[in-house]
Amino acid sequence: MKGILKSWSMGAAILSVSMVGLAGCGQSSGGSGNNGGTNQSGASNSSKPSTSTKKVNLVLTMWGGPTDTKTYQDRANLYTKEHPNVKITVKNIPNGHYDQELETMIAGGSSPDIVEVSQDFAPLAAKGAIMNLSPSIKSSGISMNNLYSTGFINSYQYQGKQYAMPDRGGYILLFYNKTMFDKAGLSYPKAGWTWNEFLQDAQKLTIQKNGKTVQWGCAIDDWWPEYMAFTYGAGGWELNQSMTKATMATPQFQKGLEFYNDLAYKYKVSPTTKDYANLGKGTNRDSLFAQGKNAMSISGFWDIPAFEKQNLKFGMAPLPVGPSGHGGMAVAGTGLAVASKSKYPKIAFDVVKFMTSAKGEMPIVQNKEDLPAVKPDIPLWEKSLPQGVSYAQMAAAQSDLFSPRISPKWNEIQSKITQDFTAFFNGKENVQKATQQADKDVNQILAGQ
Amino acid sequence: MLLNTSKRREIIAFYLFLTPWLIGFLVFYAIPLLASLGLSFTSWDMLQPAKWVGFKNYHDLLFGAGEFWRVLGNTAYYGLILVPLHIIMSLIFAVLLNQSVVLRRWFRTAFYLPGTIPIVAVVMLWSWMLAPSGILNEMLSWVGIHGPAWFVDAAWIKNGLILMGLWSMGGGVVLFLAALQGVPRYLYEATAIEGAGSIRQFFSITIPMLSPIILFNLVNGVIGSLQIFTQEYIIAKDNPSALMMVPYLYNEAFSFYKMGYASAIAWLFFIVIMLLTLLVLRWSKSWVYYEGMA
Numbered sequence: 105m106k107g108i109l110k111s112w113s114m115g116a117a118i119l120s121v122s123m124v125g126l127a128g129c130g131q132s133s134g135g136s137g138n139n140g141g142t143n144q145s146g147a148s149n150s151s152k153p154s155t156s157t158k159k160v161n162l163v164l165t166m167w168g169g170p171t172d173t174k175t176y177q178d179r180a181n182l183y184t185k186e187h188p189n190v191k192i193t194v195k196n197i198p199n200g201h202y203d204q205e206l207e208t209m210i211a212g213g214s215s216p217d218i219v220e221v222s223q224d225f226a227p228l229a230a231k232g233a234i235m236n237l238s239p240s241i242k243s244s245g246i247s248m249n250n251l252y253s254t255g256f257i258n259s260y261q262y263q264g265k266q267y268a269m270p271d272r273g274g275y276i277l278l279f280y281n282k283t284m285f286d287k288a289g290l291s292y293p294k295a296g297w298t299w300n301e302f303l304q305d306a307q308k309l310t311i312q313k314n315g316k317t318v319q320w321g322c323a324i325d326d327w328w329p330e331y332m333a334f335t336y337g338a339g340g341w342e343l344n345q346s347m348t349k350a351t352m353a354t355p356q357f358q359k360g361l362e363f364y365n366d367l368a369y370k371y372k373v374s375p376t377t378k379d380y381a382n383l384g385k386g387t388n389r390d391s392l393f394a395q396g397k398n399a400m401s402i403s404g405f406w407d408i409p410a411f412e413k414q415n416l417k418f419g420m421a422p423l424p425v426g427p428s429g430h431g432g433m434a435v436a437g438t439g440l441a442v443a444s445k446s447k448y449p450k451i452a453f454d455v456v457k458f459m460t461s462a463k464g465e466m467p468i469v470q471n472k473e474d475l476p477a478v479k480p481d482i483p484l485w486e487k488s489l490p491q492g493v494s495y496a497q498m499a500a501a502q503s504d505l506f507s508p509r510i511s512p513k514w515n516e517i518q519s520k521i522t523q524d525f526t527a528f529f530n531g532k533e534n535v536q537k538a539t540q541q542a543d544k545d546v547n548q549i550l551a552g553q
Numbered sequence: 554m555l556l557n558t559s560k561r562r563e564i565i566a567f568y569l570f571l572t573p574w575l576i577g578f579l580v581f582y583a584i585p586l587l588a589s590l591g592l593s594f595t596s597w598d599m600l601q602p603a604k605w606v607g608f609k610n611y612h613d614l615l616f617g618a619g620e621f622w623r624v625l626g627n628t629a630y631y632g633l634i635l636v637p638l639h640i641i642m643s644l645i646f647a648v649l650l651n652q653s654v655v656l657r658r659w660f661r662t663a664f665y666l667p668g669t670i671p672i673v674a675v676v677m678l679w680s681w682m683l684a685p686s687g688i689l690n691e692m693l694s695w696v697g698i699h700g701p702a703w704f705v706d707a708a709w710i711k712n713g714l715i716l717m718g719l720w721s722m723g724g725g726v727v728l729f730l731a732a733l734q735g736v737p738r739y740l741y742e743a744t745a746i747e748g749a750g751s752i753r754q755f756f757s758i759t760i761p762m763l764s765p766i767i768l769f770n771l772v773n774g775v776i777g778s779l780q781i782f783t784q785e786y787i788i789a790k791d792n793p794s795a796l797m798m799v800p801y802l803y804n805e806a807f808s809f810y811k812m813g814y815a816s817a818i819a820w821l822f823f824i825v826i827m828l829l830t831l832l833v834l835r836w837s838k839s840w841v842y843y844e845g846m847a
Binding site: 201203204207208210211227228231232233377378381382384385386513515516519522523526527530532548 | 598599600601618676677680681684685686687702703704705706707791792793804806807808809810
């Protein structure tokens with residue numbers, strides 16, 4: 105009797121240990137809210153966009169903070185209100201490894217249905233990971249130009265096909281501290297102001313005390329939307345139109361890049377990389393502006409809640425006009441794409457169509473998440489701006505919106521360019537050498553596999 | 554051969570107990586290992602089917618643009634300077650601590666604490682301390698040295714990382730201190746009678762008696778430090794003069810969609826680490842003394 109009990113208890117112990125061990129094996133990275141309601145065997149491409157009786161569970165991947173997660177879920181819930189059988193789970197993936205997790209999910213067979221994308225859409229499109237939406241757009245009769253600015257539509261096109269619907273319409277603009285401008289007796293920046301006027305303002309706004317700078321006119325980083333505002337303003341591009349060759353070692357690009365870096369090293373109106381390091385790791389233009397330490401910051405609309413919290417009197421202005429005759433504001437919004445391996449592509453597109461409509465983008469305005477891409481909602485967003493902040497100058501400069509030429513090898517190319525520009529941004533190399541090296545390396549990448 | 558029931562039960566129990574670990578080993582270790590070996594001969598962007606390319610990845614890495622060698626150089630510089638320095642310093646501190654009884658416990662804790670701080674916090678702290686006008690350079694200026702810009706100076710990033718690594722690897726002191734307790738007192742007494750000074754004792758008694766632990770730290774240190782990732786990724790992943798192997802591999806795999814290429818990097822690096830380890834072990838035969846040996 106004792107022997108049997110002993111072996112039973114031993115067996116139970118072994119079983120429970122095995123369970124614990126195997127439970128660890130069972131966790132897949134993309135398992136939550138998997139797209140598997142009731143089995144729609146085989147033909148998931150029904151002609152009706154939403155099946156009225158079958159329950160469907162979609163997964164939407166995004167990145168961002170709690171406000172972003174909540175806003176995407178709010179918008180998804182609006183769709184569920186009208187189509188109760190479609191439930192959408194919003195999955196927040198940290199920005200640092202968004203690409204990695206997305207690729208792993210797709211490769212591992214648990215692809216999401218809707219994917220938030222930005223510049224990374226190009227490799228996804230080139231590799232067929234997200235669907236070409238042009239046919240669906242055409243058949244559903246959406247008038248893209250009525251709903252979105254050209255800059256946003258273009259930024260999600262690859263080889264002439266539309267791969268994502270414009271979702272959030274952010275772009276890189278210039279914030280300025282009104283209190284500092286008032287103190288220096290300067291008039292506020294207006295659409296059409298030039299590089300020279302910008303520089304003069306920055307010089308007047310840089311204040312030194314006992315040999316140390318206590319207020320900077322502006323604050324530059326090595327982030328591409330910031331320097332591209334000036335290289336584009338000088339008429340330069342990183343790649344040629346067909347994206348087969350790098351074009352950074354051209355006079356226009358170099359002129360813009362040099363003027364940009366000179367702000368820190370020649371005119372000393374911006375901190376250098378050394379100054380940033382002294383101010384603490386992670387300090388950049390945004391934190392300095394929020395702390396009231398620089399007068400102008402080139403950044404995006406996501407900063408507005410932080411500035412509001414600091415009770416800053418700030419204004420928005422377009423980037424100054426360069427030798428090319430126009431300024432440059434890089435499109436930095438996001439789009440919504442449909443994953444190719446989604447089990448319900450038609451329903452997913454219907455959701456995307458709704459979420460990027462005037463109705464579906466309302467929560468973006470209500471939660472003050474960002475600037476919506478859909479034109480009808482923009483006036484409502486303007487109303488949500490803090491007192492005294494006007495969008496008028498921005499509206500006057502919409503033609504300056506541009507999207508960089510994004511090749512499928514964007515990640516690799518940008519990483520290489522950042523590496524090659526590091527010495528230049530540290531003030532240790534001249535612009536000719538830096539751009540020539542960057543061209544050489546990028547051409548190698550473009551020619552490679 | 555008829556096994557009696559109790560023997561058989563024992564054997565069954567053995568395999569049953571082994572099974573959970575075995576499954577885990579296969580699923581999380583052996584199978585992915587073999588899979589990555591297979592992947593290293595393909596070109597795979599994770600989104601489309603893998604394409605067989607034979608030895609092309611290896612060829613490009615070893616004879617191509619030279620990035621692999623540069624990164625290997627950076628990694629070797631870091632690992633092969635950090636580990637010996639760390640062992641020497643830990644040994645010296647442990648021997649010093651072995652003298653005093655009262656403060657020993659306090660110092661032991663103090664040395665071990667930095668190793669328990671989350672890596673990201675350590676990076677923040679050291680980025681601030683090694684700022685161009687930060688504390689370290691401030692102290693250097695008191696002795697008339699103009700400190701470099703550390704993490705902002707391409708030539709000094711690796712050295713900054715070494716400093717940071719030295720500070721946070723406190724476990725070595727604790728290990729050596731424990732090992733020192735095992736060195737028989739009579740050895741020191743006997744040699745003291747013969748007239749040996751403390752330095753002679755250190756080299757002739759302490760080090761040989763501690764050599765197995767030193768070897769352990771050396772091998773583990775080399776393997777571990779060459780695989781540095783988190784701190785390197787935060788501070789210097791975009792700086793070619795400081796890029797190291799694992800961040801390089803990670804970028805190639807997940808940011809540049811070159812999983813096959815990255816797998817080849819991983820296997821080449823594995824071969825390098827294995828060769829280094831074998832070298833250390835071969836060399837150890839000449840200076841490691843195991844008690845119980847003739």
